Amino acid sequence: MTSWTTASTSRRSFLKISVTAGGALLLGGGLSACGGGDGEAESDSGAKIGASLDEIASLAKQEGHVQLIAYPETWANYKGHFKEFTAKYGVKIEVANPDGSSAQELQAVKTLKGQKTQPDVLDIGYSFTKPAIQGGLLEKYKPSNFDTVPDALKDPEGWWVGAYYGVLTIGVNPKAVDNIPQTFADLLKPEYKGKVMMPGDPRQGASSNATVVAAALSRGGGPGNIGAGIDYFAELKKSGNLVTATSVASALTTGEAAIAFDWNYNFVGIAGELAKSKVKLEQVVPSDGVFGVYYAQPLTVASPQPNAGRLWIDWLTSDEGSEQYALGGAVPARIAEVKDKLSKEALDTLPDPAVLEKVVFPTIEQGEADAKLLVEQWGPKVLNQ
Amino acid sequence: MSGAGVAQRLRRLPLSWVGAVPYLAVVGLFLVLPVAVNIWSSFHANGELSVQNLIDATKGQYRNAFLETIYLSAITAVLGGILGMVVAWALAGRVAGPRMFKTLANAFTTVSSQAGGVPLAFAFVATLGAEGLITKLIFDVTGFQLTDHFRLATFWGLVLVYLYFQVPLMAILMVPAFQGLRVEWQEAALALGATRWHFLRQIAIPIMSPAVVGSLLLLFANSFAAYATAYALAGSSVNLVAIQIGFFLSGNVLFDESFAAALVTWMMVVICVCLGLRALLLRRATRWLR
Numbered sequence: 063m064t065s066w067t068t069a070s071t072s073r074r075s076f077l078k079i080s081v082t083a084g085g086a087l088l089l090g091g092g093l094s095a096c097g098g099g100d101g102e103a104e105s106d107s108g109a110k111i112g113a114s115l116d117e118i119a120s121l122a123k124q125e126g127h128v129q130l131i132a133y134p135e136t137w138a139n140y141k142g143h144f145k146e147f148t149a150k151y152g153v154k155i156e157v158a159n160p161d162g163s164s165a166q167e168l169q170a171v172k173t174l175k176g177q178k179t180q181p182d183v184l185d186i187g188y189s190f191t192k193p194a195i196q197g198g199l200l201e202k203y204k205p206s207n208f209d210t211v212p213d214a215l216k217d218p219e220g221w222w223v224g225a226y227y228g229v230l231t232i233g234v235n236p237k238a239v240d241n242i243p244q245t246f247a248d249l250l251k252p253e254y255k256g257k258v259m260m261p262g263d264p265r266q267g268a269s270s271n272a273t274v275v276a277a278a279l280s281r282g283g284g285p286g287n288i289g290a291g292i293d294y295f296a297e298l299k300k301s302g303n304l305v306t307a308t309s310v311a312s313a314l315t316t317g318e319a320a321i322a323f324d325w326n327y328n329f330v331g332i333a334g335e336l337a338k339s340k341v342k343l344e345q346v347v348p349s350d351g352v353f354g355v356y357y358a359q360p361l362t363v364a365s366p367q368p369n370a371g372r373l374w375i376d377w378l379t380s381d382e383g384s385e386q387y388a389l390g391g392a393v394p395a396r397i398a399e400v401k402d403k404l405s406k407e408a409l410d411t412l413p414d415p416a417v418l419e420k421v422v423f424p425t426i427e428q429g430e431a432d433a434k435l436l437v438e439q440w441g442p443k444v445l446n447q
Numbered sequence: 448m449s450g451a452g453v454a455q456r457l458r459r460l461p462l463s464w465v466g467a468v469p470y471l472a473v474v475g476l477f478l479v480l481p482v483a484v485n486i487w488s489s490f491h492a493n494g495e496l497s498v499q500n501l502i503d504a505t506k507g508q509y510r511n512a513f514l515e516t517i518y519l520s521a522i523t524a525v526l527g528g529i530l531g532m533v534v535a536w537a538l539a540g541r542v543a544g545p546r547m548f549k550t551l552a553n554a555f556t557t558v559s560s561q562a563g564g565v566p567l568a569f570a571f572v573a574t575l576g577a578e579g580l581i582t583k584l585i586f587d588v589t590g591f592q593l594t595d596h597f598r599l600a601t602f603w604g605l606v607l608v609y610l611y612f613q614v615p616l617m618a619i620l621m622v623p624a625f626q627g628l629r630v631e632w633q634e635a636a637l638a639l640g641a642t643r644w645h646f647l648r649q650i651a652i653p654i655m656s657p658a659v660v661g662s663l664l665l666l667f668a669n670s671f672a673a674y675a676t677a678y679a680l681a682g683s684s685v686n687l688v689a690i691q692i693g694f695f696l697s698g699n700v701l702f703d704e705s706f707a708a709a710l711v712t713w714m715m716v717v718i719c720v721c722l723g724l725r726a727l728l729l730r731r732a733t734r735w736l737r
Contacts, residue, residue, distance in 0.1 A: 163697050163698055163699050164698075164699045164702070165695075165696055165697050165698055165699070165701075165702050166697055168702065169696075187699045187700065189700060189701075189702075190699075190702055193702045196494075262682060262683075263682055263683035263694070264700070265683065265694045265698065265700055265701060266683070266693070266694050266698035266699065266700055266701075267698070267699055267700070268699040268700060271699075271700045306600045306681075306682060306684050308679075308682055316578050317578070318577055318578065433700055433701055436700075437508065437694075437701070438507060438508065441508045441511065441686055442507075442508070442511075445683065445684055445686065446511075446686065
């Protein structure tokens, strides 16, 4: 999710490709043989799968643990999820490479397929669901609350569900500005010179990517039509308001920037770190660009703990899982249905319900088109103008 | 070649092969196999055999990235090369000075030539970044805001940081060459009536040039493939090929191994061209030896 890569990772990636080149061929045949669907009693690996949630839970307990990848504890309150899940079901959580990126997650499934350390469940950016399905890396599973997950946040056939989403938000250090900006248009004003940062590059980071789409919304564009957002950032860069920085927390505490774009729940995640530097952030959802993006939590193909993996997805989409997400500021997919069941603390951490009603989600095709245009235009129009 | 020589060589062959097995295994696994898989992958697009990715990788942003990377590598190789030669000349004993100083300089050169990655980037941010020690000191003393004129997250910022390891690397590579240049040769040349210029032109440069050419190429390759330092320092604000590859292999937005492989293939082509050039130059430079 957050991505931090070094030369050694990229070198390792070449090896992974080499090791898995053969595996990919084997898989293509395997997939067509086993259809997914409801109530299947066997996983793609032939392991026994519980017919009901209770049966899945008891088989999961025998399996002992669920293997996850790229689930940071500070992200969307996963720390709380881990604790409550283990307390309820007696199934331990193992997380590999917690700060890995979505691309690394797919690489890991390819590389580790068939081994004990293969991750059971992923947490990938929505644009990675298509390559994951095409690469034969996933197995269908519809958790018990599948029907009440909004259509925009699930694959109709059950290849994946998106259990939570984030709303693109502007975090402001109120001490460092005279007026709190409310819109994308505000941020172009001269008073914000050298104060606005976007974490990383929109060709690499999901939240910076969403920032450009949200900016496009403010100018009549939107998902699938990101061009206006690229033009907006070209202007923001030209005005001298945009500064280069990679870490939101460090930029806001050192004073490198006073205003940052990110998911609302990431601002919740860094609140403690900011408090140490006496920065109390104010969060504003720009009223001219209300945009949300979800992460998908698919089951991997023939996963080593098939019941524990299914149980984890059930948990994430359950009422209790929704509460844990909300406590971390991540909006649970079933918010419309569970909002009366959430604690007051959880509700207070989420964005305003009126804002949530306006959130626009991208489709996968729109995401692809936007990424393509960004790759073509971001360099020449914004970076090297 | 005598018959006895051939016989001896044949007898030695099996044993020397055994000795080479670990080396060949490592090269096969970690060089030949990845290169082969990468090339294979780069000739695919959307899972089908195609040269489309290789063609696209030479267009627009990517062409620009290759030019910028080559430009950055060439500049840091040449600047690092010149400065490194001066350091090597000093270290090789041509300049009088306290021994202690020379030992220290030697030790520092060895360590800093291997500096790199995130720690190096952080060191520069802490000294010359927007909130850096030196930046603040200059501002407090003179009121001059350095970051208005010079930023690390730019092309020339990267040049400066790369020089931190390029200069000492050149120095380390060139010290033996300088030491090989005997004082007696200069004395002999001068005694025979050569000027200093004659000595330099007809003796020193021909002897040193293979080492210089080889070292410059190494410096070029060193910064051509550098990734972590540039990424930590400039993110994507400098358009480098290695960073573009990172977008496709380890990002949260794009995922296209074959396209990344196509970019890597072109990087390998650039390095191969350099190696070819080096072989040509070396042949010319060592002509006097034959």
